[in-house]
Amino acid sequence: MDYFAQQLINGIVLGSIYGLIAIGYTMVYGIVGMINFAHGDIFMIGGFIALITFLLLVSLGLTAVPVILLIVLLVSMAITALYGWTIERIAYRPLRHSFRLAPMLSAIGMSFVLINYSQIAQGARVKPVPPIITGGYTLHEGSEGFVVRLSNVQIIVVIATIVLLAIFTWLVSRTRLGRDMRACEQDQTMAALLGVDVDRTISMTFVIGAALAAVAGMMYLLYYGLVDFFMGFVAGIKAFTAAVLGGIGSLPGAMLGGLLIGLIETMWSAYFSVEYKDVAAFSILIVVLIFLPTGLLGRPEVEKV
Amino acid sequence: MTASSTAPLLAIRSLRAAYGKIEALKGVDLDIKSGEIVALIGANGAGKSTLMMTIFGKPRARAGSITFDGRDITDVPTHEIARLRLAQSPEGRRIFPRMSVAENLQMGADATDSSEAERTAGLERVLTLFPRLKERITQRGGTLSGGEQQMLAIGRALMSRPRLLMLDEPSLGLAPLIARQIFDAIRTLNRQDGLTVMIVEQNANHALRLAHRGYVMVNGLITLSGTGAELLQRPEIRAAYLEGGRRG
Numbered sequence: 001m002d003y004f005a006q007q008l009i010n011g012i013v014l015g016s017i018y019g020l021i022a023i024g025y026t027m028v029y030g031i032v033g034m035i036n037f038a039h040g041d042i043f044m045i046g047g048f049i050a051l052i053t054f055l056l057l058v059s060l061g062l063t064a065v066p067v068i069l070l071i072v073l074l075v076s077m078a079i080t081a082l083y084g085w086t087i088e089r090i091a092y093r094p095l096r097h098s099f100r101l102a103p104m105l106s107a108i109g110m111s112f113v114l115i116n117y118s119q120i121a122q123g124a125r126v127k128p129v130p131p132i133i134t135g136g137y138t139l140h141e142g143s144e145g146f147v148v149r150l151s152n153v154q155i156i157v158v159i160a161t162i163v164l165l166a167i168f169t170w171l172v173s174r175t176r177l178g179r180d181m182r183a184c185e186q187d188q189t190m191a192a193l194l195g196v197d198v199d200r201t202i203s204m205t206f207v208i209g210a211a212l213a214a215v216a217g218m219m220y221l222l223y224y225g226l227v228d229f230f231m232g233f234v235a236g237i238k239a240f241t242a243a244v245l246g247g248i249g250s251l252p253g254a255m256l257g258g259l260l261i262g263l264i265e266t267m268w269s270a271y272f273s274v275e276y277k278d279v280a281a282f283s284i285l286i287v288v289l290i291f292l293p294t295g296l297l298g299r300p301e302v303e304k305v
Numbered sequence: 306m307t308a309s310s311t312a313p314l315l316a317i318r319s320l321r322a323a324y325g326k327i328e329a330l331k332g333v334d335l336d337i338k339s340g341e342i343v344a345l346i347g348a349n350g351a352g353k354s355t356l357m358m359t360i361f362g363k364p365r366a367r368a369g370s371i372t373f374d375g376r377d378i379t380d381v382p383t384h385e386i387a388r389l390r391l392a393q394s395p396e397g398r399r400i401f402p403r404m405s406v407a408e409n410l411q412m413g414a415d416a417t418d419s420s421e422a423e424r425t426a427g428l429e430r431v432l433t434l435f436p437r438l439k440e441r442i443t444q445r446g447g448t449l450s451g452g453e454q455q456m457l458a459i460g461r462a463l464m465s466r467p468r469l470l471m472l473d474e475p476s477l478g479l480a481p482l483i484a485r486q487i488f489d490a491i492r493t494l495n496r497q498d499g500l501t502v503m504i505v506e507q508n509a510n511h512a513l514r515l516a517h518r519g520y521v522m523v524n525g526l527i528t529l530s531g532t533g534a535e536l537l538q539r540p541e542i543r544a545a546y547l548e549g550g551r552r553g
Binding site: 112176179180182183186187190191192193194195197198277301 | 361363383384385387388393395399400402403404411413414417461465466478479487
């Protein structure tokens with residue numbers, strides 16, 4: 001039971017990171033109907049920018065951890081968002097009215113560009129950082145000496161995720177920008193007839209998705225204490241799987257999918273084998289898609305007209 | 306910005322537009338004066354809906370000009386045209402199916418950056434005109450019946466406080482009673498609020514009775530124009546759009 005509780009904590013933390021990335025996939029799919037294969041690498045860029053900002057602040061002599069974290073968060077969100085905006089502008093927008101697969105192929109190309117650019121700029125080696133946030137709480141000490149621990153990093157990851165999702169949900173459901181985004185998702189022509197600047201709204205979607213991925217990148221850095229140029233690939237595929245599992249296009253679905261993939265992976269590693277954790281995650285995806293082709297919270301394609 | 310009072314609110318000159326190689330508008334001239342209801346009638350595929358969409362730049366005009374209130378809007382981006390308070394209830398209604406009725410109406414108000422007071426006043430006007438929408442205000446657009454969706458599409462256009470309201474087939478697919486309600490609402494808006502209306506209809510009888518003036522479109526060209534009453538008397542109109550239409 002203790003062991004299970006510990007794995008549950010670990011799974012939720014991992015799932016939060018996947019969920020934050022998955023939102024970017026699902027938002028972009030919802031509004032422009034493409035899979036942004038470079039999104040995982042945007043997450044990686046976010047991790048690197050967090051690392052660079054962190055080292056910069058420390059070398060400037062800043063020591064107050066909460067201040068450092070807040071600055072790192074804002075800087076990596078802002079710069080990564082700029083990456084997201086630029087990629088849409090140069091690699092996807094010119095192809096928007098081309099054939100359907102064109103922007104997707106361009107996205108795969110962008111993914112390679114980002115990976116190789118990071119490798120050249122930052123080197124191929126894994127970049128470790130000393131633990132920035134230390135300490136934690138012992139929740140329970142079992143009779144056989146097994147200890148259930150909740151670290152401060154884990155608490156921060158989960159709280160940051162919840163706060164960001166609350167802000168994000170508010171943005172999408174209550175603000176004018178959110179309404180414009182949903183309008184573009186449902187009918188771009190009509191949105192334009194109603195004065196919505198569709199290009200700008202799509203840009204904002206990429207900006208928001210990238211900013212959330214940057215948060216995930218920073219959380220990853222804090223939690224695992226390392227980044228490398230290739231980390232966006234696997235994490236991206238997992239988050240994409242999460243988005244499909246939850247129902248691509250559905251925002252709560254992306255979060256739920258992320259959480260489930262995180263939990264499945266963690267539990268499988270804990271009880272069966274670490275080597276096959278990815279097999280487990282993808283198998284669950286296949287089973288779900290057989291019985292629920294639109295994912296857990298996805299809506300059927302056909303709308304009542 | 307404002308033209309002299311005699312100039313038309315909307316002036317279309319030699320307008321051409323095409324979808325790929327298929328030319329849908331072959332040189333259309335049309336005027337709408339402030340305070341008028343103008344009907345555009347014609348068979349399926351004549352180019353009526355294309356004309357409405359071309360005014361909004363979708364598709365872009367290939368030649369000719371569109372002038373609204375003295376300003377050339379032929380090449381103005383679609384989303385900026387709505388800001389000039391030109392509103393459209395397009396073919397197929399195109400309400401947002403996964404937004405509530407209230408949000409659909411908000412989208413209309415957003416189009417012209419309405420103030421809170423304008424939103425409240427606009428909402429009250431729309432809900433007085435279409436009380437059915439009040440009952441459905443929290444429901445998703447996609448769950449409404451066809452008639453309710455039509456009311457919502459018109460209501461949404463009205464929320465942008467239009468100076469010219471363009472309606473594409475507002476009676477299509479509706480039960481006669483509902484269609485009459487909608488035509489009554491258009492008449493009320495024109496008489497009480499002085500709203501200028503352009504209405505595209507296949508139901509020529511209804512449209513021409515409602516309109517001050519009408520245009521007949523055939524194959525991408527305007528072939529006839531005149532007052533509603535005049536057009537209703539024309540034998541070729543009766544043959545093509547009224548008697549045959551009634552029996553069918």
